[in-house]
Amino acid sequence: MRLQGKVAVVTGGAQGIGRAIALGLGREGAKVVVADLQEDKAKNVVAELQALGTEGHPAAVNVADESSVKRLANATFDRFGKVDILVNDAGVYLKSFVIGMNEELWDRTIDVNLGGNFLCSRAFVPSMRRQKSGRIISIASGIAHYGAKEFAPYAASKAAIIGFVKALAREVGADGITVNAICPGAANTAMPRTHRTEEELMQRLRGNPLGHVLEPEDFVGSILFLAGDAASYITGQAINVNCGSYMI
């Protein structure tokens, strides 16, 4: 088990890609704080982690709220005493054309998706600096690169995450902390179901060079690689896991 003795925090860890990541880290021996707005679902994931033979801790958190993130950090240190891996996955995916978009939708998307990265990273970096090691992995999106009609704030927030990751990587590298992003391609999760029929969705998901429908579990391998010792010299990068649907 590659992550035995490590402590991970996964925001947005209660469902979809975040849940798959939390379980993937747990399968490799990490203890995992499952941080999510939906505490009930976080508790379910913790039960799954326990069934895998590791420890988990459910934490109710709004990543766009400073005091809530502070409580998350305190709960993490109280329970496990340290943090080695932070996965910033919490995000919202709200639909509107730019023309006519209300400001609240814009603010909420940017605050949760981008601001959450900032607040959570700020909360956990000091302890990573003290232990001279750490892994921060942010979940961006292919949409950061190719945009998406009616999802301008989402696209902007995900592209901004990549910029944030690069800047933070430069700040904390000397302390042995790497900071990277994963850009998932369109995946079979609840998110795209908010605005597509099942048929539209499956057609779109299969429309990549490998002809494979990406599932949440398909991103776990890259997370484990970046979280482990093997990737200690990779930082400031955005790794595209998208079946070749775009190549930059």
Add this chain to the structure above:
Amino acid sequence: MSQVALITGGGGGIGGAVARRMAAAGMTVVLTDFDHGAAEVVRGEIAAAGGRADALSVDVTQSREVKAMVADVEKRFGRIDVLANIAGGSFYTKRIEEFTWAEWKEVVDVNLKGTFLMCREVAPVMQKQKSGRILNTASNYGVTGSALRTPYSAAKAGIIAFTKTLAQELAPDGILVNTVAPGPTDTPRVMGKEPPETRKQRWSQIPMGRTGQPEDLAEAFYFLTTPESNWITGQTFHVNGGLVMP
């Protein structure tokens, strides 16, 4: 059955580390190098560690040599699961007006044409298997450019675009094609010609605070052969301690 990995430039710093990593994972490794003696040294190290390896001499710019070598490997081992094209080099640092056509061709051919020739011969073997991993080697200079290395920078940028194209062509056959782009790496070749003060200056620009080791690269190459990277193709992995973040 053991996977078979064919590695060009296997006698060099990065190539040797990749070969050792693949062998440690249980693959049968076929090392090729222009310098047969260098490949033989790595083969010996792998064998001494209990791994399986063979060392061959090949000039990757010569299509007939490449064709014969790949046919021989297929005949002897029955399959090729991984092709790592690592043979390459910048060879010269000089202003463009000083580059001769022969020097330009030499650099472009070893890096870019060699990659093409190897892929052209190995891809049909992988197509028959309906699986395979091709790993090409670029450089951060393929993205940023590097003064006094025009042919090298051009060739490495070319490898990135070649990789994307080949990834699209071979995806229906279950073959993944990716590029690893090393940053400054402590290989004997680089360390042999770089003054310590230059190294120190370069070191200070790298966010992770150290230059890369061949083993750092080897881990990225190895990751791209595992099931954990099943859904990654046409991409460029920059392993440079944060020096370049494209």
